[in-house]
Amino acid sequence: MSKRVRKAVLPVAGLGTRVLPGAKTTPKEMLNIFDRPILSYIVEEGRAAGIEHFVFVTGRGKGAIEDYFDHHPELESQLQAKGKTEILADVLRDLARPGEMSFVRQMAPLGLGHAVWCARDIIGDEPFAVILPDMLMAADTPALAQAVAAHGQVGGNIIVVEPVPEGQAHMYGIVALGQKGGDGRDGRLNRMTGMVEKPAPGTAPSNLFISGRYILQPEIFAILETQPRGAGGEIQLTDAMATLMGRQDFHALEYEGTTYDCGDKIGLLRANVAFALRRPDVAEAARAAIRALL
Ligand code: UTP
Numbered sequence: 495m496s497k498r499v500r501k502a503v504l505p506v507a508g509l510g511t512r513v514l515p516g517a518k519t520t521p522k523e524m525l526n527i528f529d530r531p532i533l534s535y536i537v538e539e540g541r542a543a544g545i546e547h548f549v550f551v552t553g554r555g556k557g558a559i560e561d562y563f564d565h566h567p568e569l570e571s572q573l574q575a576k577g578k579t580e581i582l583a584d585v586l587r588d589l590a591r592p593g594e595m596s597f598v599r600q601m602a603p604l605g606l607g608h609a610v611w612c613a614r615d616i617i618g619d620e621p622f623a624v625i626l627p628d629m630l631m632a633a634d635t636p637a638l639a640q641a642v643a644a645h646g647q648v649g650g651n652i653i654v655v656e657p658v659p660e661g662q663a664h665m666y667g668i669v670a671l672g673q674k675g676g677d678g679r680d681g682r683l684n685r686m687t688g689m690v691e692k693p694a695p696g697t698a699p700s701n702l703f704i705s706g707r708y709i710l711q712p713e714i715f716a717i718l719e720t721q722p723r724g725a726g727g728e729i730q731l732t733d734a735m736a737t738l739m740g741r742q743d744f745h746a747l748e749y750e751g752t753t754y755d756c757g758d759k760i761g762l763l764r765a766n767v768a769f770a771l772r773r774p775d776v777a778e779a780a781r782a783a784i785r786a787l788l
Contacts, residue, residue: 496646499543499621501549501617503623504533505606505609505626506521506553507553507603507609525756528770538636539625543639547596550597551613553599566585598613604729606729611721628755628756629757631752632753632769633749633750637749640747648683650742652709653686653689655704655747656748663695668701668704669688669689671746684745684746684748687739705749718734
């Protein structure tokens, strides 16, 4: 039986150039989606999948992340004194549980593969999740919980994928699938045979892109240790996974839900609208406000 997935790596050391100038002084992962930072949703998704330890891979200027999950004694006592108990409860909900979070510095943004490698000592010798925090996923069963369930079923490595928008395959990592069903697909969970980072137009091996949730085996760390720089001069996680695929099983899970790329300005706007509309307490007011603007 495969080991349980208890830890998650959250790489948050990127510069967020696509969401400047907002990300100049606020880490992009701390930008608000409706009334809370992106990372609030991400940690909630992780907890719902059974994650007990979050390893943030941070860099310069990302201190706000650590502070957000810690106590703010003045604010908490002010809210208490003013009887704003609902707001206080909302603030306290996002506090880290004792020992639940670790922070490790990447020192230089050398790429996603390098960021994951920086977490190796804290992860140790067990399967772990990687969550790309700028990809927010709205789903009835949280996306990572779907991946953890798939891992419980088939073990090995799991990559969460979804259909790529028409004509955009060249912008993403695309997976190649095995031949189980006639077209290489068998339901939502399929054995993978390969993956390519940003394939040239017309050459994509499928229409499924790697969308930001992974379950990986610890053997990936030894590969990352000597992984040369790839696309964009960065140490790519995709390249290391392709090497590991020669030795271990990889399955692609087409998850049920919708992804919002919050690393992009329009994606951030879409996420703001979508997450407000998903919130029962504000959906009606949000709908009215949006309608009035259109
Ligand atoms: P992105 O390429 O989306 O993030 O990396 P970025 O570099 O911040 O974005 P732009 O293109 O400049 O706008 C995917 C994830 O990997 C993290 C990022 O923080 C993001 O969550 N990352 C990327 C690192 O932690 N370290 C790196 O060296 C690169």
